[in-house]
Amino acid sequence: MDPHDATGRLATRSRPTGPRTIRPGRLAAALAALAVTATVAGCGADAARTTPPPPVAVPAAPGAPADPAALTARDLDAWLDGLLPAALDRTGIAGATVAVVRDGRILTARGYGHADTGTGAGGSAVPVDPERHLFRVGSVSKLLTATAVLQLVESGAVDLDADVQSYLDFTLPRKYDRPVTLRHLLTHTAGFEERIAGLIGPEGSRTDLRRAMVTDPPEQIYRPGTVPAYSNYGNGLAGYVVERVTGTRFEDYVARNVLARAGMTSSTFDQPLPGPLRDRMAKGYDTASAPAQPFEIVNPAPAGALTAPATDMARFMLAQLGEPMGGQPLLNRATLALMQRPALDAASLGTLADGRRMNLGFFDETRNGRRILGHGGDTQFFHSELQIYPEERAGIFVALNGNGHGALDSHRLRQAVVTGFADRYFPPVTDRPAGTVDAPTRAEHAALAAGTYASSRAMASTFLAVTGLADQTRVSARPDGRLLFEPGPLSDSPAAYEEIAPWVWREVGGQRVVSMRVADGRVEAIGMESAFALLPVPPARSLGVAVPVLAASTVVLVLALSVWPVGVVRRRRLGRAPRDRAGRIARVSTRVAVAATVLALAGWVLSLVTVMGLRDVPDAALRTVQVLQLVGLLGVLPAAVRLVDDVRRRAGWHRAVGSCLVLLALAGTGWFAVEFMLLAPSVSY
Numbered sequence: 001m002d003p004h005d006a007t008g009r010l011a012t013r014s015r016p017t018g019p020r021t022i023r024p025g026r027l028a029a030a031l032a033a034l035a036v037t038a039t040v041a042g043c044g045a046d047a048a049r050t051t052p053p054p055p056v057a058v059p060a061a062p063g064a065p066a067d068p069a070a071l072t073a074r075d076l077d078a079w080l081d082g083l084l085p086a087a088l089d090r091t092g093i094a095g096a097t098v099a100v101v102r103d104g105r106i107l108t109a110r111g112y113g114h115a116d117t118g119t120g121a122g123g124s125a126v127p128v129d130p131e132r133h134l135f136r137v138g139s140v141s142k143l144l145t146a147t148a149v150l151q152l153v154e155s156g157a158v159d160l161d162a163d164v165q166s167y168l169d170f171t172l173p174r175k176y177d178r179p180v181t182l183r184h185l186l187t188h189t190a191g192f193e194e195r196i197a198g199l200i201g202p203e204g205s206r207t208d209l210r211r212a213m214v215t216d217p218p219e220q221i222y223r224p225g226t227v228p229a230y231s232n233y234g235n236g237l238a239g240y241v242v243e244r245v246t247g248t249r250f251e252d253y254v255a256r257n258v259l260a261r262a263g264m265t266s267s268t269f270d271q272p273l274p275g276p277l278r279d280r281m282a283k284g285y286d287t288a289s290a291p292a293q294p295f296e297i298v299n300p301a302p303a304g305a306l307t308a309p310a311t312d313m314a315r316f317m318l319a320q321l322g323e324p325m326g327g328q329p330l331l332n333r334a335t336l337a338l339m340q341r342p343a344l345d346a347a348s349l350g351t352l353a354d355g356r357r358m359n360l361g362f363f364d365e366t367r368n369g370r371r372i373l374g375h376g377g378d379t380q381f382f383h384s385e386l387q388i389y390p391e392e393r394a395g396i397f398v399a400l401n402g403n404g405h406g407a408l409d410s411h412r413l414r415q416a417v418v419t420g421f422a423d424r425y426f427p428p429v430t431d432r433p434a435g436t437v438d439a440p441t442r443a444e445h446a447a448l449a450a451g452t453y454a455s456s457r458a459m460a461s462t463f464l465a466v467t468g469l470a471d472q473t474r475v476s477a478r479p480d481g482r483l484l485f486e487p488g489p490l491s492d493s494p495a496a497y498e499e500i501a502p503w504v505w506r507e508v509g510g511q512r513v514v515s516m517r518v519a520d521g522r523v524e525a526i527g528m529e530s531a532f533a534l535l536p537v538p539p540a541r542s543l544g545v546a547v548p549v550l551a552a553s554t555v556v557l558v559l560a561l562s563v564w565p566v567g568v569v570r571r572r573r574l575g576r577a578p579r580d581r582a583g584r585i586a587r588v589s590t591r592v593a594v595a596a597t598v599l600a601l602a603g604w605v606l607s608l609v610t611v612m613g614l615r616d617v618p619d620a621a622l623r624t625v626q627v628l629q630l631v632g633l634l635g636v637l638p639a640a641v642r643l644v645d646d647v648r649r650r651a652g653w654h655r656a657v658g659s660c661l662v663l664l665a666l667a668g669t670g671w672f673a674v675e676f677m678l679l680a681p682s683v684s685y
Helices: 024-038 073-091 138-155 182-186 209-214 232-246 250-259 310-320 333-339 346-354 409-425 439-449 463-471 543-574 581-612 619-634 636-648 653-675
Strands: 095-102 105-116 373-378 383-389 394-400 451-455 472-477 483-486 495-501 504-507 513-519 522-528 532-536
Touching: 073 095, 073 105, 073 409, 095 310, 095 409, 105 310, 138 182, 138 232, 138 250, 138 310, 138 333, 138 373, 138 383, 182 232, 209 232, 232 250, 310 383, 310 394, 346 513, 346 522, 373 409, 383 409, 394 409, 439 472, 439 495, 439 513, 439 522, 451 463, 463 472, 463 543, 463 581, 543 581, 543 653, 581 619, 581 636, 581 653, 619 636, 619 653, 636 653
Parallel strands: none
Antiparallel strands: 095 105, 095 394, 373 383, 383 394, 451 472, 451 532, 472 483, 483 495, 495 504, 504 513, 513 522, 522 532
């Protein structure tokens, strides 16, 4: 599940996980701006069920051995032991579990840190056991959902390219006339906006897959097949098709036809966990010194509800590599090949297809010239990463049961494991190809790309559209024809990219790749990481315009609200005669509008913080904030009357300037409310 990669700490990356997608620092900055303008231990290094080898000097990142043949259990265990215990201690993450497969067998399964830190009353620390302890794998669950769909494709029960409406018992809302297909759902190109409500519920919450699909579905904001936009709803819908076509509850179908056939005997999509598995569940933590958190209820289940030990995830990787793990193959070889190759081409994606594309469930995570397929996952307190190497018949899975001290700690640690594994055991097979684009063309393309962009994984039709301010990327053209992304894709720091083929850029000094689609002389989208794209932001919605307007407007309103009582007292002391009735009505109405606007902005900040923390906000509360915002917007009329009255009465330049500023401030906050959907008819999220 990637609330998404959708919440502050969870969206540490723009991909499943979820990304990733609101970057924590930028969301905090945006909310802080709104708030100011509106109101002003450690964990152990125990390796469960293993005996660490003698101490050796092992690099924690790329380094010898550089020969893939050197991928042995002994060398791998030594490398992991040199990396993870220190990393857990440094980041404050409670524990980690890792499994690696190679050539049809589990090469190693390791546990580090603690499944239970013992911070509860009278508790004792329990080291992570990679075979016994279960971890939530978040959006890695989507790979099993895709596998279930492909089983039905293989049997002829469903068609990847048929209108998904033919498999549903409710009408799927659509904005475009092009059908939504299972291919679209599994490649995150069905065009749905993001939604957060109900994504992760407290322990004891009830789940109902049909209800999650039918109740307040997200709007379709992109034409199907054209824009990669990661969608938990879309994957949940694919799971519901499995349920509808088979006549079996999704969790039960997957248990019998995916988990059992992969030999995953200790894994389940059920929430809460079945009795025999409950005592094996690793606890989730914010930091290793913090209290354990309750079991999370993920909804929709197909998008992120799987609970599994590392050894079962190793069996799933082996099954995806074609090994018969549970007696019956997970998929036949032709269907495995179908699942593991790019699922959309230029006919749908245009030149975005020249970059990395989604397979049917898997992300293309190619590194060092080797084809790597993977998926990441996040819940509030668990974080995971899975990658398989089809040609090398290898795979790695890592999961963490804590967030760590920093917002990006869990993401960086997972990446250190999987990229370090790739660089250490599967180094580059060829030299990096040189670019084929001449200098004048590079400069022309770079100039065309310059601008402000936001993630396609967006919330566009409701008040959460304002969160897009926290997820904007500035792209600028450098004199050498390179592009500078600020921040870089899937990063919190700038990154430079050079064009290596027409409309394809590679990270300078790195391996990430972005592609660009251009039509009628303008950039339509910049594709990155298979299921995400950057889309141009209209100038009015850019961070550099919207936030200054809101900040300046709100400062004026807060100052006016604080100054007016002083003015009233002063007038009474001086014994000045009251103004005519018309002037008083306009003046009082303006003050009411100003107060309502300030209260509304404070209400929006509180609502956003609550929602992004995956807690519900009552509809009545949101409607109340909307009413206050509407009163503020309508206050533009009496504010204009007041300004005219001050000019007509020659009340003095200072009073006229004050009235003018209040009018502009009410207009500014009103524009912001309309532009960012704060007054949208729907308060769903």
